Amino acid sequence: MDMKLLQDTIDLLRSHIDSGTDIDWMEMDNRPVRDIADMLNAYELAYSRKITVLACCILIHTALNKHGKLQAKDNERLTRLLLDGDYLTGLMYRIAVKRKEWKLLSRLLPFHKRMQLSLLKNVSPERILHELKREIHSYLEQRSA
Template sequence: MHTQLMNETFQLLQAECSPKAGITLDIDRTEILDTESLLNSYDLAYERKVHLLALYTILSLATSRHKDCNPSDPNLTRKVLDGDYLYSLYIQLAVQFEEIDLISYLAPHIKKWQIRGAEGHSGVQLLATCLEQFLDLEFRRDTYTTTVEQVG
């Protein structure tokens, strides 16, 4: 199943991912639908949903590329370079989308995922949890700021 949000996200990623990188964006649509559902549970502008879903997708792909890195794997170099490229694309797009707070929040988690990924563990479920925690914190902060402004 493809939704408009998912289609726009995929178009954005196709446009931003350099063809020279030679990376196939093999995206788990079920995972993306779950993340889309999460984003739809918050009062976010549509464009921001596209941006956050794109950033989530890139991080998910980067994590999966770094997963199961075995020194004897003939594709090891390709996996590492693909993952590194996708992580750098995440930073580039997050800055472009002005999601600096997201970068700051996820940075320590991403480093842990990279280490765990090198050990053969998946960080994708953790990514969804961290995105939800980030949005919860952001909405709690916005609610607090609005309340203070109304009282003040």
């Protein structure tokens, strides 16, 4: 795995996360992120575009993890996890817009909606992340063709 790509992406995310959020956003299993980073390296894309795509995927993955930890018995924790997940999803869109990744957004918006509906149906996060990987692969195939 390209550790420089991952570190540069993490640095980008840190520079965009507002200081008052207090979100623990790097508490994730890195396997899906590594898979997508490896996939990105197989394509002829500008390095900055690879960072943007990976950043969006990290934010989706982390938001998914946050929403997956919801427990109805803990209202304060529930509220915090919902807000954290929503913030991270919004940040993904903000980064993509700021970096003018319109075509990436056009792929991620419908994916995000499908992800939310899948969560309501108790689809496993692993299955959703597999779909994210397929979506990014399809996006990369179209962008490099």
